[in-house]
Amino acid sequence: MYSVLILEDEKIQRNAIELILKNSYPEWNVSCAASYHDAVSLLDTDNYDLFLLDIILSHEENALSGLDFGLMIRDHPQYKNTPIIFLTILTDEIYPAVQKLHCYSYLTKPYSENDLLEALAHFTSSHPSKEPMITFPYKKNVSYNLHPSQINYIEAQHKNLLIHIYGTTIISHMSLQAVITKLPPVFLRIHKSYIVNLQKITSYDRTKQTIEIDASHQIPLGRTYKKKFETIFFSSSV
Numbered sequence: 137m138y139s140v141l142i143l144e145d146e147k148i149q150r151n152a153i154e155l156i157l158k159n160s161y162p163e164w165n166v167s168c169a170a171s172y173h174d175a176v177s178l179l180d181t182d183n184y185d186l187f188l189l190d191i192i193l194s195h196e197e198n199a200l201s202g203l204d205f206g207l208m209i210r211d212h213p214q215y216k217n218t219p220i221i222f223l224t225i226l227t228d229e230i231y232p233a234v235q236k237l238h239c240y241s242y243l244t245k246p247y248s249e250n251d252l253l254e255a256l257a258h259f260t261s262s263h264p265s266k267e268p269m270i271t272f273p274y275k276k277n278v279s280y281n282l283h284p285s286q287i288n289y290i291e292a293q294h295k296n297l298l299i300h301i302y303g304t305t306i307i308s309h310m311s312l313q314a315v316i317t318k319l320p321p322v323f324l325r326i327h328k329s330y331i332v333n334l335q336k337i338t339s340y341d342r343t344k345q346t347i348e349i350d351a352s353h354q355i356p357l358g359r360t361y362k363k364k365f366e367t368i369f370f371s372s373s374v
Contacts, residue, residue, distance in 0.1 A: 137165070138185040139167070139184045139185050140187070140188065141168075142157075142169065143171075143187070153188060167184075176205070189205060189222055191223065192225065202222065206239070272306065279308075291330055326355065327355065327358035340357075
């Protein structure tokens with residue numbers, strides 16, 4: 137789970153960003169600020185893992201900007217290397233941000249929902265959360281340590297497990313029965329050959345009995361697992 141601070145002075149854009157994050161990553165803690173001073177006051181309420189900062193917060197002369205806020209948090213030891221994604225209209229504003237703050241990424245307005253989701257997906261794949269890791273053995277003296285939130289779904293194939301994470305697949309020599317005991321409750325077995333991360337589901341087709349993961353992978357729902365899956369999926373618990 138990640139904590140994110142959004143600093144955006146335009147209410148419509150701020151609300152849109154917040155909605156995208158909450159729909160795509162419901163387990164994240166999302167805080168919003170409309171001004172430099174609002175954002176400063178929120179720094180004491182959480183330990184943030186990511187900042188989304190609009191560079192221009194006001195067109196008034198000498199107004200404090202998102203760049204000023206970025207410079208300020210870089211003086212805090214805990215935020216010295218915390219990723220910053222800048223939001224801006226003018227691309228020439230990005231160069232001082234990159235030089236002074238080593239910003240993680242930037243989005244040029246107007247950006248699309250997919251642009252934002254792509255930046256967030258890249259962030260999650262390169263910055264594992266603080267949750268405990270799970271060890272997946274591969275072969276003698278070789279294993280992989282993964283955070284559960286990195287995993288989209290797990291597939292049993294012959295004697296191997298294929299662990300699908302963002303952008304790649306890892307092989308492990310375990311059984312589905314063994315791995316399900318290691319995973320948090322957000323994971324559910326939905327087929328004799330599949331375990332899915334419920335928070336990665338983007339849609340469910342009841343007619344075809346398929347589950348879509350990460351908007352790109354179709355996974356069959358086994359008849360034996362259908363009732364339990366639908367009870368959980370259609371409840372407010374996920």
